[in-house]
Amino acid sequence: MQAGKPILYSYFRSSCSWRVRIALALKSIDYETIPINLIKDGGQQFSEEFQALNPMKQVPALKIDGITIAQSLAIIEYLEETRPTPRLLPQDLKKRAQVRMISDVITSGIQPLQNLSVLKQVGQENQLTWAQKAIRSGFNALEQVLWSTAGKYCVGDEVSMADLCLVPQVANAERFKVDLTPYPTISRINKTLMALEAFQVSHPCRQPDTPPELRA
Amino acid sequence: MKQVPALKIDGITIAQSLAIIEYLEETRPTPRLLPQDLKKRAQVRMISDVITSGIQPLQNLSVLKQVGQENQLTWAQKAIRSGFNALEQVLWSTAGKYCVGDEVSMADLCLVPQVANAERFKVDLTPYPTISRINKTLMALEAFQVSHPCRQPDTPPELRA
Numbered sequence: 001m002q003a004g005k006p007i008l009y010s011y012f013r014s015s016c017s018w019r020v021r022i023a024l025a026l027k028s029i030d031y032e033t034i035p036i037n038l039i040k041d042g043g044q045q046f047s048e049e050f051q052a053l054n055p056m057k058q059v060p061a062l063k064i065d066g067i068t069i070a071q072s073l074a075i076i077e078y079l080e081e082t083r084p085t086p087r088l089l090p091q092d093l094k095k096r097a098q099v100r101m102i103s104d105v106i107t108s109g110i111q112p113l114q115n116l117s118v119l120k121q122v123g124q125e126n127q128l129t130w131a132q133k134a135i136r137s138g139f140n141a142l143e144q145v146l147w148s149t150a151g152k153y154c155v156g157d158e159v160s161m162a163d164l165c166l167v168p169q170v171a172n173a174e175r176f177k178v179d180l181t182p183y184p185t186i187s188r189i190n191k192t193l194m195a196l197e198a199f200q201v202s203h204p205c206r207q208p209d210t211p212p213e214l215r216a
Numbered sequence: 217m218k219q220v221p222a223l224k225i226d227g228i229t230i231a232q233s234l235a236i237i238e239y240l241e242e243t244r245p246t247p248r249l250l251p252q253d254l255k256k257r258a259q260v261r262m263i264s265d266v267i268t269s270g271i272q273p274l275q276n277l278s279v280l281k282q283v284g285q286e287n288q289l290t291w292a293q294k295a296i297r298s299g300f301n302a303l304e305q306v307l308w309s310t311a312g313k314y315c316v317g318d319e320v321s322m323a324d325l326c327l328v329p330q331v332a333n334a335e336r337f338k339v340d341l342t343p344y345p346t347i348s349r350i351n352k353t354l355m356a357l358e359a360f361q362v363s364h365p366c367r368q369p370d371t372p373p374e375l376r377a
Contacts, residue, residue, distance in 0.1 A: 055305035056266060067255050071269070074261035081254050093242050094228050100235035108232070108269045109219075118274065121294070122283075133282075141218065 006031040006064040009053070011038050012207035012214075015111060015168030016072045017060040021202035022164045023076045027083050031062075035209030038116055073107055076161050088161045095156060098149045102162035105145065106169050110138030114172065131176040139173065139183050146185040153189055159196070167193050171204070234268055237322050249322045256317060259310045263323035266306065267330050271299030275333065292337040300334065300344050307346040314350055320357070328354050332365070 008024065008031050010017035024031055036059050037044045044050060045057045054061040054070045061070045065082070069075045080088050089096050112118065113134035119127045149155045154162035170190040173180060180187050193199050200206070205216035222231045226243070230236045241249050250257050273279065274295035280288045310316045315323035331351040334341060341348050354360050361367070366377040 055302040056270065057302065058270075065255070067258065069258045069262055071262045071265035074258050074265050077261055078254065078258040081257065093239065094226070096242065097228070097230045097235050097239040100238055101230055101232045104232035104235050104268070107265070108273050112269050112273045113279065117298075121291075130282075137278075 006062060007034055008032070009034050009036050009050070009059050009061040009063075010207070010209075011036055011059045012204045012210045014038065014059050015172050016058070016107075018168040018171075018202055018204060019072045019164045020060045020062060020075050021207075022167070022198050023079050023088060023161075025198035025202050026086060026088065026159065026164075027079060029079070029083060033208050035207070037209065073103055073161070073165075076164065080161070086159075088159070088164070090155065090158060090160060095149075098155045099160040099162045102142065102145060102149065102154050103165045105138060105142055106162075106165040109141070110134055110169055111172070113138075114176065128176060131172075132178050135169070135173045135176060135178045136182075138169075139178070139180075139186060143183045143185055146189070150185055150189060152192060159193070163189070163193050166190060167199055234264055234322065234326075237325065241322075247320075249320070249325070251316065251319060251321060256310075259316045260321040260323045263303065263306060263310065263315050264326045266299060266303055267323075267326040270302070271295055271330060272333070274299075275337065289337060292333075293339050296330070296334045296337060296339045297343075299330075300339070300341075300347060304344045304346055307350070311346055311350060313353060320354070324350070324354050327351060328360055 006024075006029060008017070008020060010021065010033050012035070036050060038059070041047075045054075045059065051057055053063075053068055056070050058070065060072055060075065061068055062075045062078075064078075069078055076088065089099055114131040119131060122130045146154060151157040153159055154166055166186065167190055170180070170186060203216065204210060205214055210216075219231065221233055221236065222229055223236045223239075225239075230239055237249065250260055275292040280292060283291045307315060312318040314320055315327055327347065328351055331341070331347060364377065365371060366375055371377075
């Protein structure tokens with residue numbers, strides 16, 4: 001392990017981890033991945049070792065500059081403040097607010113309601129319906145918000161933190177078989193983003209811990 | 217999103233509480249709600265997100281409607297306890313007088329309302345002494361009092377302070 005290289009605790013399929021992976025790729029930050037399998041061994045995030053590192057027992061967590069940060073948006077904002085190029089937040093303060101608002105719609109309004117631990121609680125027979133409801137509800141609102149903010153990307157014509165949140169959430173939607181036809185703006189932006197290198201190298205199918213059968 | 221809060225300010229409308237607060241911080245920077253030190257800023261945002269992504273969405277009105285009335289209390293308590301277990305530990309390394317060091321920050325703005333939710337859902341706060349201490353210190357401040365649910369224009373008469 002190279003001294004000083006940031007370490008990302010990540011699960012290949014975790015949409016929250018993917019957001020951070022995109023940020024690291026866009027900012028060309030070289031890092032090491034320590035995979036945390038959320039399912040194996042009862043969930044490696046519950047190990048004492050990982051819990052000491054991140055009491056939330058969740059991925060992602062980034063060890064960088066002598067500290068460990070959890071929560072994907074807190075990590076991304078730290079990267080933005082310490083490695084500001086290329087920018088992930090617009091300079092215009094009103095657009096910044098829109099970027100954060102869209103990011104929060106996804107990271108507070110949708111993803112937590114369909115993450116692994118909540119789905120465990122609702123029971124296997126209810127999981128698909130529950131997840132679909134959370135995603136549809138959130139995407140209904142998000143599609144409308146994007147009508148007023150989107151250009152090429154979620155906010156105007158520059159890739160922002162909002163786009164980093166969108167793509168992994170669309171992947172979740174696809175995994176839960178949510179029909180994306182009602183969300184043409186979300187679909188268009190997702191397609192445009194997936195053509196970018198940073199969104200590809202960070203994809204779940206191209207991670208160190210991607211299972212062989214899912215590997216790109 | 218069909219949710220509150222939403223703030224109409226400077227010709228725009230912003231939803232999502234942290235997006236609103238960060239906009240206020242960037243346009244009206246005094247007094248500050250985010251520390252100058254970048255690592256402390258990350259801690260403030262992390263703690264805020266633990267609450268706003270990790271706890272509150274799991275016990276908000278629309279989710280509770282979905283789990284059904286007989287399950288609501290247990291569900292909400294579980295979400296809060298799980299989040300507070302983690303938060304209490306995080307605070308051991310970040311807290312001073314407040315959530316991060318000795319200055320009120322965005323994290324504190326998230327903590328107090330979540331503690332009030334915990335009390336409403338009858339979550340025993342004994343296992344969370346740091347959370348309790350910080351909450352008590354914050355509740356002594358004017359801003360946390362004037363903004364309290366019991367002192368709002370729409371507070372029902374029977375709950376009014």
